[in-house]
Each structure stands twice: as C-alpha cells, then as structure tokens.
Amino acid sequence: NAGVxxxxxxxxxxxxxxxxxxxxxxxxxxxxxxxxxDPGMGLRLxxxxxxxxxxDQGEVPNGYNVSRSTTEDFPLRLLSAxxxxxxxxxxxxxxxxxxxxxxxxxxxxxxTVV
Amino acid sequence: xxxxxxxxxxxxxxxxxxxxxxxxxxxxxNPYLFWYVQYPNRGLQFLxxxxxxxxxxxxxxGFEAEFNKSQTxxxxxxxxxxxxxSALYFCAVxxxxxxxxxxxxxxxxxxxxxxxQP
Numbered sequence: 001n002a003g004v005x006x007x008x009x010x011x012x013x014x015x016x017x018x019x020x021x022x023x024x025x026x027x028x029x030x031x032x033x034x035x036x037x038d039p040g041m042g043l044r045l046x047x048x049x050x051x052x053x054x055x056d057q058g059e060v061p062n063g064y065n066v067s068r069s070t071t072e073d074f075p076l077r078l079l080s081a082x083x084x085x086x087x088x089x090x091x092x093x094x095x096x097x098x099x100x101x102x103x104x105x106x107x108x109x110x111x112t113v114v
Numbered sequence: 115x116x117x118x119x120x121x122x123x124x125x126x127x128x129x130x131x132x133x134x135x136x137x138x139x140x141x142x143x144n145p146y147l148f149w150y151v152q153y154p155n156r157g158l159q160f161l162x163x164x165x166x167x168x169x170x171x172x173x174x175x176g177f178e179a180e181f182n183k184s185q186t187x188x189x190x191x192x193x194x195x196x197x198x199x200s201a202l203y204f205c206a207v208x209x210x211x212x213x214x215x216x217x218x219x220x221x222x223x224x225x226x227x228x229x230x231q232p
Contacts, residue, residue: 004157040123040224041224042204042222042223042224042225043158043204043222090157090158102148102160102163103148103160103206103220104160105150105157105158105159106157107156107157108155108156108157110155
C-alpha cells in the first residue's frame with residue numbers, strides 16, 4: 001500500500017533556485033494539500049486542491065505554486081527559494097466525508113535553503 | 115473559527131506509568147477530533163478519531179482518547195507507557211459544519227513532545 005508518496009526526502013537549495021516537490025497518492029482521494037512544519041508552529045497549510053483542475057491558497061501560500069492536472073498528483077513548486085522556506089513539507093490527502101475526513105500524510109520532504 | 119490548544123510542549127512519563135497528553139478545542143458547531151503521532155524524520159500517522167457516538171475512542175498502539183463536550187477536551191491517554199511511545203503528538207479539530215480551512219478543513223495544535231523514560 002503506497003498511500004501518499006513524496007519526493008525528494010531531502011534537498012538542499014541555494015537562494016533563488018527553483019524546485020518542485022512531488023506528491024502522488026493512489027487512494028483516489030479528491031482532496032490533497034501541502035503543509036509545512038516548523039518548530040513550535042505545528043502544521044501550516046500552504047495550498048490545497050479539492051479535485052483535478054482546482055486549487056486554492058491556504059494559510060501561507062506566498063512563494064509557492066501548485067497545480068492539479070490529475071487526481072493522483074499534486075506537485076508543489078518553489079519559485080525562487082528563500083532561507084525562510086527552510087522547513088519540512090508534508091503532502092496529505094483526505095478521504096471522502098462519509099468516512100470521517102481522516103487525512104493521510106506522506107513521509108515528508110526536508111528542505112534546506114542556503 | 116476553529117482552534118486547538120495543546121497546553122504542554124513536553125510531557126515526561128516513566129515507562130509503565132499511565133500517560134495523558136492534553137488537548138482542548140474550540141468550534142462553533144460540533145467537532146471531528148483527531149490525534150496523530152510523528153516519529154523522528156517521519157510523516158504524521160493517524161492514531162484515532164472521534165466523529166460521533168461513544169465518548170471513549172480506542173485507537174492504534176493501545177492509545178485511547180476521551181471526548182468531553184462540556185470541557186471541550188479530547189485528551190490522549192494510555193494506561194502503561196512504553197519507551198517506543200516517545201514521539202511528537204498532534205491534536206486536530208474540524209468543525210463538522212466547516213467546509214473551509216483548506217481541503218481537509220483541519221486545524222492542528224502545535225504538538226506535544228512525549229518522552230517516556232526507561
């Protein structure tokens with residue numbers, strides 16, 4: 001059972017570089033989202049999608065782009081990396097409302113911007 | 115608006131003793147409540163949830179949580195702690211009537227580090 005798969009696990013970027021964090025889920029979930037986790041701040045929502053072709057901003061969207069061309073994939077793009085984007089990133093997907101909204105998380109991507 | 119508070123940054127418990135990790139919430143309607151656990155360098159794993167019904171919810175790894183509507187609390191408990199329970203624990207809430215707050219509509223607490231001492 002693959003669940004939610006994120007790549008890469010670790011990445012070091014230089015300031016100003018761009019990159020894409022990949023996320024794929026094989027559970028046919030309509031809802032997918034990206035969070036960042038910073039010490040003492042819990043999880044903060046970056047962007048989310050309620051289905052293919054539909055995306056929206058979360059709490060901390062600046063500096064990030066997303067797209068949802070298929071149900072399975074939800075990549076997160078850093079346009080011009082900044083040290084403030086050093087963080088751990090989690091992709092998540094949600095089951096249907098009838099099953100109580102349990103969220104399933106990927107294993108995380110540790111990003112350092114130098 | 116919905117919110118979650120985990121009042122303790124860290125909880126220390128001796129192995130074999132009972133443990134409690136506290137969570138209080140605020141919603142305008144009725145809540146869905148969740149506990150997740152995160153081990154070092156890993157993603158969040160679902161432990162248990164309260165949707166409706168029995169106030170005592172049993173989950174993975176011997177954990178349970180009690181929903182208390184009058185105190186707006188959902189504390190995580192385990193009768194006998196194991197060293198392997200040491201991890202970061204997150205409480206999360208969703209107002210049943212809330213379709214916003216992102217795709218999942220969940221608000222997470224800041225997390226509580228649980229340390230089980232041998």
